Amino acid sequence: MAKLCKVYYPIEFNSNRIYVHPKFEDDMKKILEKSGLKKGFAENLRQKLYFIEKDMHCSTKTRWLEKLREEEGLYSIKFKMIKNIRIICMFKDASRREIVILLCGFEEKNSKNKSRDSYDKGIEKAIKRKKEIERGFILEGEDGDE
């Protein structure tokens, strides 16, 4: 007799492990408004958040999540689209679990010099926001301070 197996059905996310800096959404708006990429980006973003949330640090073995050598604890999520969108994030312990915080998003320019420049500005912004977070934060929907 065959066994009744696991039924594949959309799983529910542990949706309390990925957060964003308050200004992150403004970055995304600047990049995506008028670009026509909203939908494609949303699909890509969701896929990557899914894998990060499922696997956290193991995701760093993938090609699309790169540890930034210059700065300890910062990672860059790469999106292969018409625009080279990058999101810089960090891992952090909070409320007895590890969370990921998306710090900032930017578009990496194509030419070599501009690419370096855009990355440097992105990292600079991410470091500033990381420091803000390290001064103290609360997670939306949860009581208590960090």
Add this chain to the structure above:
Amino acid sequence: MNDKFLKLKNAWDIFDRYCDEPMKERVELYDIYYEISTKIYDYRISRGWSQKKLAEVLGITQAMVSKLESGEYNYTIEQLWKISKKLGWTLNVSFDGACEDSYSVGYNAESQIESNISPTEIA
């Protein structure tokens, strides 16, 4: 007190704002792709295998393993059946609706039989 601290929003709420209704529906399909690719990836990583090693076991190319693990691949039932057979897994596809419509098709690598069974028969 809390005003001093940054309030971090849940990333999934932002995702919701970028999605239209048709996409929210398709998300269910994507979740199935992601679940399958995660299962294959976990299997490989838990054994310390490279993609090349898994490719050899499955009799496919390394590039194909990369696709299978990407979460973007639209698997055929035949491919899933072959993967299950090679890795000793049980494959089951189930359509859950009203009780009389429920139907399940499965493959069990252990017993090497294919079966068409309804949940009510098993119960």
